[in-house]
Amino acid sequence: MTPSSHVLLFAVLQVAIGLAGLITRRTGEVAVVSGLVMLSGVLVAFCALARALGEGPQAGGVVVLLLLIALAVVGLICLYAFHRYRRAVVVDEHDRMRR
Amino acid sequence: MQPILFWSLAVISLLASASAVTTGRPVRALLLGVIVLGVDAGLIFGLGAPLLASEVLLVGAAAALLTWTLVVRPRRLRLGAPGRVRMNISRLLALGAVAYLTVLLVWAIAASPDVEPQPGDHLGGEFGSWAAGALLGGAAAAAWVVTLARRRRPDEPGEAP
Structure with missing residues (x-):
């Protein structure tokens, strides 16, 4: 059986990779993917902690999963809307809520 | 795990x-x-x-x-x-990763302990492992056939060789 410390180490590494991508990259698609990677790592950490504490992982994990779904849906819709007007999506250029 | x-x-x-x-x-x-x-x-x-x-x-x-x-x-x-499929090193690595994951999945299902069958259950862990392998192999074969079929139709828009 995998120790919980290994799972938490993996989750921390994945959150760190996602955070680095979210901070350093300016492309919209990569920013959305970085957020997904971060939330996925948090989800794995939730499962590991719930297993270590002897509780069911479903309740806390569903909240993070809803965040993940919201980020995926809203991010992809925003990217699609931006793609219709510009070829490349650089998040620094979109600082207004109108065309 | x-x-x-x-x-x-x-x-x-x-x-x-x-x-x-x-x-x-x-x-x-x-x-x-x-x-x-x-x-x-x-x-x-x-x-x-x-x-x-x-x-x-x-x-x-x-x-x-x-x-x-x-x-x-x-x-x-x-x-x-173009719809051509080129066998470069990244594609070979991806195929290897998929094959590795398939073997791991089938092995994990086969090695998992059998749960007590409930009334109405007729499927065991061995059948599940074979079914998972057959499904994944069938999906890979279907993807390969679709790729070959698309490659042989150069008149399709966006699929010119």
């Missing part, structure tokens, strides 16, 4: 995550993100949360569908991208 299985999936997930945030191609980053979600769903399944894992898989499948429909397919049609 055994540590060797966990770290096999974890290394794949970490490599895909690092590739997703460092690649310069947006579409490739999105597809790598979908791979990360799929591998993490396997990890969550191994940690004892099968319902959560299936939900993450659904999110990954929906993201892949949206990405293909809204981004990849229109871009290929607009650019008239």
Whole structure:
């Protein structure tokens, strides 16, 4: 059986990779993917902690999963809307809520 | 979940995550993100949360569908991208990773302890392992056949050799 410390180490590494991508990259698609990677790592950490504490992982994990779904849906819709007007999506250029 | 299985999936997930945030191609980053979600769903399944894992898989499948429909397919049609399949090193690595994951999945299902059969259950772990292998092999064969069929139709828009 995998120790919980290994799972938490993996989750921390994945959150760190996602955070680095979210901070350093300016492309919209990569920013959305970085957020997904971060939330996925948090989800794995939730499962590991719930297993270590002897509780069911479903309740806390569903909240993070809803965040993940919201980020995926809203991010992809925003990217699609931006793609219709510009070829490349650089998040620094979109600082207004109108065309 | 055994540590060797966990770290096999974890290394794949970490490599895909690092590739997703460092690649310069947006579409490739999105597809790598979908791979990360799929591998993490396997990890969550191994940690004892099968319902959560299936939900993450659904999110990954929906993201892949949206990405293909809204981004990849229109871009290929607009650019008239060729449909040729080139066997480069990344494609070979991807095929190897898929084969490795398939073997791991079948082995994990076969090695899992059999639960007590409930009234109305007629399927055992051995049947489940064979069914998973057959499904994955069938999906790979279908994808290969579709690829070959598309390659032999050069008059299709966007599929010119």
